[in-house]
Amino acid sequence: MKGVFFCLLTVFLFTLNSFGFDRVVSLSPALTDIIAYVGAEKKLIGVTVFCSGEVCRGKERVGGIVNPNVEKIYNLHPDLIVATTMTPEKDVDILKRLGLEVLVFRLVSLEDVVNVTGELGELLSGNRAKGKELLKSMEREAFSLSNCLKGKRTVIVISSKPLYVAGSKSYLGEVLELAGAVVVPDTDFSALSYEALIREKPDFVLFIGRGSLQPAGNLRVVKLEPADDFLHPSPRILKGIEKLRRALCKN
Amino acid sequence: MQKLAFFVFVLIPSAFLLFWGLPPKDIVLKLRLPELLLSFGFGGSLSVAGSVFQGALRNPLAEPYTLGTAAGAALGAALASVSGFPVEWGALAGGIFSIFLLFFAFRVFSDPLSVLLFGVGLTAFFSASILFLYALFPVYTLQEALLFTLGYITPVALSPSFFLFFISLCFLALLTFRSRGLDLISLGDETAFFSGVDPKRERFFLLLFSSIPVSLFVAYCGVVGFVGIVVPHVVRFMGYRRGNFLLPVSFLVGGGALVFSQWLARTLLYPTVLPAGVVTALLGVPLFLYILWRYTGGRG
Numbered sequence: 001m002k003g004v005f006f007c008l009l010t011v012f013l014f015t016l017n018s019f020g021f022d023r024v025v026s027l028s029p030a031l032t033d034i035i036a037y038v039g040a041e042k043k044l045i046g047v048t049v050f051c052s053g054e055v056c057r058g059k060e061r062v063g064g065i066v067n068p069n070v071e072k073i074y075n076l077h078p079d080l081i082v083a084t085t086m087t088p089e090k091d092v093d094i095l096k097r098l099g100l101e102v103l104v105f106r107l108v109s110l111e112d113v114v115n116v117t118g119e120l121g122e123l124l125s126g127n128r129a130k131g132k133e134l135l136k137s138m139e140r141e142a143f144s145l146s147n148c149l150k151g152k153r154t155v156i157v158i159s160s161k162p163l164y165v166a167g168s169k170s171y172l173g174e175v176l177e178l179a180g181a182v183v184v185p186d187t188d189f190s191a192l193s194y195e196a197l198i199r200e201k202p203d204f205v206l207f208i209g210r211g212s213l214q215p216a217g218n219l220r221v222v223k224l225e226p227a228d229d230f231l232h233p234s235p236r237i238l239k240g241i242e243k244l245r246r247a248l249c250k251n
Numbered sequence: 252m253q254k255l256a257f258f259v260f261v262l263i264p265s266a267f268l269l270f271w272g273l274p275p276k277d278i279v280l281k282l283r284l285p286e287l288l289l290s291f292g293f294g295g296s297l298s299v300a301g302s303v304f305q306g307a308l309r310n311p312l313a314e315p316y317t318l319g320t321a322a323g324a325a326l327g328a329a330l331a332s333v334s335g336f337p338v339e340w341g342a343l344a345g346g347i348f349s350i351f352l353l354f355f356a357f358r359v360f361s362d363p364l365s366v367l368l369f370g371v372g373l374t375a376f377f378s379a380s381i382l383f384l385y386a387l388f389p390v391y392t393l394q395e396a397l398l399f400t401l402g403y404i405t406p407v408a409l410s411p412s413f414f415l416f417f418i419s420l421c422f423l424a425l426l427t428f429r430s431r432g433l434d435l436i437s438l439g440d441e442t443a444f445f446s447g448v449d450p451k452r453e454r455f456f457l458l459l460f461s462s463i464p465v466s467l468f469v470a471y472c473g474v475v476g477f478v479g480i481v482v483p484h485v486v487r488f489m490g491y492r493r494g495n496f497l498l499p500v501s502f503l504v505g506g507g508a509l510v511f512s513q514w515l516a517r518t519l520l521y522p523t524v525l526p527a528g529v530v531t532a533l534l535g536v537p538l539f540l541y542i543l544w545r546y547t548g549g550r551g
Contacts, residue, residue, distance in 0.1 A: 049522070049523055061522050062522055063522045063523050063524055064523055064524075066395055066398060067398060067403065067523065067524045068524075069517075069521075069522040069523070069524055070282060070405075070406045071274070071278055071282050071283070071406070072522045074278060074281075074282065075274070075275075075278065088395050088405070090405045090407075091405060091406075094405070094406045094407065094408065097408055098281060098282075191386075
């Protein structure tokens with residue numbers, strides 16, 4: 001009887017162990033946000049130097065997104081490394097060759113963000129529903145914007161020199177389209193000339209980023225700060241929507 | 252005194268790179284040893300190529316970086332990685348192609364300054380082509396391209412780094428073996444011809460053989476400048492002027508110099524890793540200007 005009990009206990013402990021990763025290194029600020037959103041920030045031990053906010057306190061910094069410090073990551077003995085497609089394949093390869101588990105995610109569209117949130121939720125806190133929950137709250141937040149954005153042509157500028165825009169196929173564009181806006185141009189992320197920007201005849205130009213944006217003509221430019229709340233393809237965009245509502249819908 | 256200098260130039264940087272911060276054994280073996288082999292081989296090959304270029308083209312400012320060979324190899328590597336070929340072959344093809352262009356330019360211009368300007372133009376054209384190539388593809392790789400053109404040494408596995416190091420040693424031996432031709436060409440084509448060396452053929456082979464290892468390393472590490480200019484001058488200053496000494500000593504000192512730069516690149520802003528090319532430029536440009544001043548001062 002005792003033997004059976006111990007067997008069961010071992011099996012139970014093993015399944016518990018295989019259930020999650022305990023030492024996770026994130027090579028992207030957006031993935032860090034997602035991990036915090038699914039409630040697994042305690043499992044996170046390493047973040048990039050670009051990480052900002054409460055999540056990163058007390059975590060080791062492991063270098064940049066495109067130039068991670070492989071040696072430092074290896075030294076932390078993580079059991080999982082999460083990266084986006086922005087991290088060069090060379091670095092991912094060497095980490096894999098060192099026997100570490102690396103998962104690479106694509107974070108471009110809203111669907112990507114929702115899927116990755118679901119996947120990381122399942123991997124780290126056993127809760128796949130987090131992805132759908134995120135989508136629901138995004139839809140709810142976006143709906144609250146719809147009375148000021150519905151049917152408006154919108155350009156999302158993420159850098160002024162050179163002019164760089166997030167189009168309708170990017171996560172930013174898709175969030176605004178949830179609110180009924182017409183996001184132009186029809187790309188994910190691309191460079192644009194000022195002339196093309198004016199020719200699009202936007203009702204709103206949302207400017208996220210440093211410096212200032214002064215296109216010719218009477219375009220309505222709305223500057224949004226801080227940029228981190230918008231430029232992370234992660235649940236942090238919820239905060240961004242909130243800020244956008246305050247900036248756009250005040251009257 | 253010179254032995255002490257070797258010790259300082261070669262062994263201390265290597266020891267720093269390997270053992271700085273006293274890492275555990277598997278980090279030394281799996282990460283730092285490949286990095287040491289890669290940066291030592293690259294620095295050595297660059298300096299040997301610098302010595303050969305300077306002698307064969309009779310131009311104190313010649314090296315693979317200023318004459319466009321490194322940029323050509325980088326463009327080849329970028330083209331290969333975009334079209335799915337192995338980057339090493341692409342880099343090799345790009346490097347050899349730019350050597351052909353350079354050889355052609357040398358025959359047309361035959362004046363050191365014009366050849367140098369031709370190289371500057373070639374470098375600018377190749378670098379612009381790399382950026383254009385990356386602009387055609389998604390935005391995310393742009394920063395990667397920038398790091399590549401600045402010479403960012405990423406960690407590699409042990410076997411390719413060992414292989415590259417071995418290749419650089421082979422070409423060093425080959426060039427040292429042929430160094431009589433280099434010495435004679437540096438005295439002038441006529442002297443070389445009447446001493447039994449065909450200057451055109453010899454020059455072509457010297458340039459080609461010294462560029463092959465550089466191109467292969469560029470595929471892995473990107474474009475690193477100024478090592479190839481400064482190190483041969485330092486070595487000549489130390490008293491090694493004949494090819495059979497100049498080339499091996501250049502290899503050792505150049506390897507040490509790049510290893511030191513890579514160590515700085517990794518330690519200065521820990522945990523961020525800087526491109527090694529930035530550090531070599533920061534350290535090398537003052538020395539380069541000194542060489543320029545000394546060279547013109549010596550003539551005037």
